Amino acid sequence: MLTPPQCWYCWSMIYETSGVYLQNILADANYASERNFFQLEQQDIEAFIPPHGQYKGGTDGYSYDRENDQWFCQQGKPLHFAGAY
Numbered sequence: 001m002l003t004p005p006q007c008w009y010c011w012s013m014i015y016e017t018s019g020v021y022l023q024n025i026l027a028d029a030n031y032a033s034e035r036n037f038f039q040l041e042q043q044d045i046e047a048f049i050p051p052h053g054q055y056k057g058g059t060d061g062y063s064y065d066r067e068n069d070q071w072f073c074q075q076g077k078p079l080h081f082a083g084a085y
Contacts, residue, residue: 031049061074
C-alpha cells in the first residue's frame, strides 16, 4: 500500500492504466506535500487539499467524562466511536 506522500504516482497511474483523466482531486491534509502539489500542477489537475496544520478542530460545546472515557454533545447525548477510516 502506498502512503499519502507517494500517491502522486497513484494519480498518474489511474490515467495510464484506465484512460480516465482526473481533472479534480479532493484529499485530506495527509496528502499535502510539495511533491504531490508539484506533480498535480504538472498534470494540470486541480487539487483541493488543505495544508498541514490548518485544521482547527476542537471540543467547544462538548463535555468529557474522564471516569467513563465518554464524550457528550451539546444536548447531553453520548457520542459513540464509529471507527477509524
